[in-house]
Amino acid sequence: MLENEERRTHTKDEQKAWKAERKELERALEALQQPLKEAGIPVMLVFEGWSAAGKGAVIARTIARLDPRNYQVLTFGPATDEEKRRPLLWPFWKGLPAKGQIAVLERSWFGRALERMEEEPKETAQLVEEINIFERQLCDDGYLILKFFLHIGQAEQRRRLEKLAGDDDTAWRVTDRDWRQNRDYVRRKEKLDLLLQATSTPHAPWHVVWNEEKGSGPLEVLRTVKAALDDALDHGVPKPAPVERAPWPLLEMPRLSQVDLSPRLSDADYDAALKKEKKRLSKLHSRLYREKVPVVIGFEGWDAAGKGGAIRRLSWALDPRGFDVVPIAAPTKDELDRHYLWRFWRQLPKDGHIVLFDRTWYGRVMVERLENLTPEARWSMAYDEINEFERSLTRWGAVVLKFWLHIDPDEQLRRFHDRENTPEKRYKITDEDWRNREKWPEYEKAVDEMLQRTSTEYAPWVIVEGNDKKYARLKVLRTVRKALEERLDS
Structure with missing residues (x-):
């Protein structure tokens, strides 16, 4: 040329x-x-x-x-x-x-x-x-x-x-x-x-x-x-031709209906294990900083499934100077005016730091899909775009983990009523939560497809049995701790 x-x-x-x-x-x-x-x-x-x-x-x-x-x-x-x-x-x-x-x-x-x-x-x-x-x-x-x-x-x-x-x-x-x-x-x-x-x-x-x-x-x-x-x-703007890709290295994932939600923990077992996991994670966080390993963790799940509680317990084990929590709400006008991944790229951590996303880029293939906010031609591309995004992060050197907090409809209804009847929790329940509940079957179908198509060897999905909050919180901490140990000791 x-x-x-x-x-x-x-x-x-x-x-x-x-x-x-x-x-x-x-x-x-x-x-x-x-x-x-x-x-x-x-x-x-x-x-x-x-x-x-x-x-x-x-x-x-x-x-x-x-x-x-x-x-x-x-x-x-x-x-x-x-x-x-x-x-x-x-x-x-x-x-x-x-x-x-x-x-x-x-x-x-x-x-x-x-x-x-x-x-x-x-x-x-x-x-x-x-x-x-x-x-x-x-x-x-x-x-x-x-x-x-x-x-x-x-x-x-x-x-x-x-x-x-x-x-x-x-x-x-x-x-x-x-x-x-x-x-x-x-x-x-x-x-x-x-x-x-x-x-x-x-x-x-x-x-x-x-x-x-x-x-x-x-x-x-x-x-x-x-x-x-x-x-x-x-x-119109020239559109790229369809891309021929090698198959993604996908992990086998169960459907949500196949997940056993019965696991539970006693208060004594939970308290002892939580203290142990927090101590180990705290030491790992210091090693992450010294060895400049970035970590990106995403939380998705049903409304009232316990994302906030899991994030709080995880944050208790981390040095506040070395992590950020990014809550993801409905996109602003600035965000709607750009590629949907823009707001997530902007929030990526420095090497040696951790970012916790409370909801993620997967809204593209759930909310935007089911609420007809994005044309099918675009949201259907997102599975591959997301796999490319997460692969790019791991090539950079990041540990990428994604949690789906899973509960059954009865447990969700119980927690909705608890929020309505508890003044300090009432802000957590909205009309949108009830509206989403009515679409449970459609959302479950979309989540199953998301898990099947985007759980890769380098950025796996972890389904967290959430009917028991203690069990769910501990599973998140243990999963993060094991992933960090594996990376730092490799």
Whole structure:
């Protein structure tokens, strides 16, 4: 993809024509902002390229006439200390634009992946897969991704770096890394070419822009952006082709109707075991921090099944400085305006820390499915998207556990009445709880399918027999403790 073009001199008339066309395209983009907003199409303009290739100037021309309220420019240099402690794609999920908005990225996941590949060449295939999954998931959700690589030759790059370095006002922009890149231009070009080809897809292709000649690069970018926006407004955002995947490494799971809910614990046995488990978990938490192992734990279950109680007992064993509890309610407008996984990616922990999700991304295939909040075409994709998300977390190094707290309808009814009749618990019972109870058979069917299709070797579901709260709470603690021991002692 990275072929050098011959330099040629353009006449003044050609330069004048370029300028006139550029201004016309800038006005056209300005006029497209409102239709994009009305259509709810989120746009990501990605700019990569050689050092000194002119990314800043091209971006400036691209957004010259856009309303600043409709776009945001995000600059990604080398990963910060905060970003190094989270998954590679975390900052880019955080920066997703809302529907009808434009995100302009100076450098992106492409550059970060290239840095990682140079440090760990064995990770190349995995990183390419992560990039392609990220872009495919966004395009499936209606995002328009336009990627530009600004290309210049080695001699031109050296000339530009020398010019920048020779000016006191711009010398700070030239780093040792830039000079190394120029000296190693040929080898780096080969790596770039391979990565560009591996991550250029029909729904998110790379546009290589030769940017040595003044005015030609910005004009080519404007032409490409204008054509893509027109096409998206007329025909919709390009959708990825169906993906052929290897079978997921699924664990065999029972149906909820097959789960024995009779296990119980005496108060004495519970108190003794709880004290023991808390002590062991506390020590493990310190080891997690020292060894920088992140932990992601999700809690789902029937209304009144005891999620809150299980989370509280687990939190008692943990250092409050090293974990967060994230309650998930109905999505806000900001959350509805972005990919459904956005709000979960944003809450991922730093390495060495733990996050407990009180309800999770599985709402996509339960509530959103059964309440017709999401079209079937989208929620049916979520099983694979979720498996990809959780695999990405484990590849990063996270321990991922998911608990389904299970009770029977009679126990739920008893707890509902207890909440209604206890003033300090009354806030816990809502009309929605009663409404969901009426749909128990439909929810049970959806949960069974969820368990069957998303309990993987790397992110297993654990069904917790919850009719006895003490038994359920202890099972959660023991399961977490055993999973952490297995990981830390492996």
